[in-house]
Amino acid sequence: MSMLTIHSPEIVETDEGVKLQSTFEMDGSSDILWYEVENKYRDYLTVERVDAFVVGLFLLAFKKGYDIQVLGSISERLYYTLNMHLLPLTAEVRGYTPIKIHCDNLVADPLTNAGGVGTGLSCGVDTFTTICSHLAGECPNDYKISHFTFYNVGSNGTLGGANARSLFKKRVNLVKPCADELGIDLITVDSNISEILHMGFYETHSYRNISATLALQKLFHVYYYSSAYSLKYFELKPGSPGHYDVFNMSMLSTENLSFFSTNPYETRVEKTRVVSQYKPAEKYLNVCIVDGVNCGGCEKCVRTLFTIEVLGKLKEFSSIFNLDNYYKRRDKYIAKILAYRDSDDYMQEIYEEMVKLNFKTPVYSKLAANYLKMRRIVWR
């Protein structure tokens, strides 16, 4: 049977910093997957284990239908959870041929670990909800965030390359002031995983992000992956691992590092409420899907701003959004909520909040909603 073979990682110095990289072989040719950090984080690069590379590459092996041969050491726990739980489930859910990982060097001894607690800092609603609950308040000390991360593993461009890399650098500069104001270190990790995988980001994001974090297993003992979906929407959805991240995170944890899918119960409206009451978010909240700054007019900007408006906090966020663009689209968006809420969980959530808080619906939106509903009936 054909194999995807992964070699032990090595550390290589670069112009930008230092890389943890592994050679892998498939179909008679070889390639290199790498993760790059600043020089000061060099000691945390986990050269002792192939864990990061197995998690980064298993979907590629699935795509080919190949087993994975690991020539270095792998966490015994990870070997067990992948072979006995995550890989069989992934094969079933995505309709792939089942694959296995083979390795002669299973290691159960934990690595020396700096005890860091990390989470990604995208400055979106999910991130800030995680920050609110894990930086201040009642969170035990060993579970309080000590480091923020920002990765180039697909969120800046699914297929990677120069454009994604330049957007990555631009976004690092946008989130850095937030990390500085909160007094937390920001670790950036660049990687070529997008160029290697050639797969959609939405269907692979959990594994890409966790893979980069496993490259830093000597730093982190806990890592929070901010969930986009409340657990009440749990579903084994073929193209969306985010819908079952609570399972993924447990299955990707090792003897050194525990992953948690955070905010499992809050709905998007509840998260937005938490974030709208958190002062630093007024300066740094960033939800736009169009560009580095909040355009105010894209789907995510409008959705977030309208929720904030219903919650009575629009004024507080007026300096970081283009409100002219928002007002151009607002009434139409409200009409869509009224017309489509039956078939859209989020629209239903926000509608319930509008009713609860006696939000005054514009006449235009009511009329437009009737039109949209009628059009829907006619088209059926």
Ligand SMILES: [Zn+2]
């Ligand atoms: Zn936008």
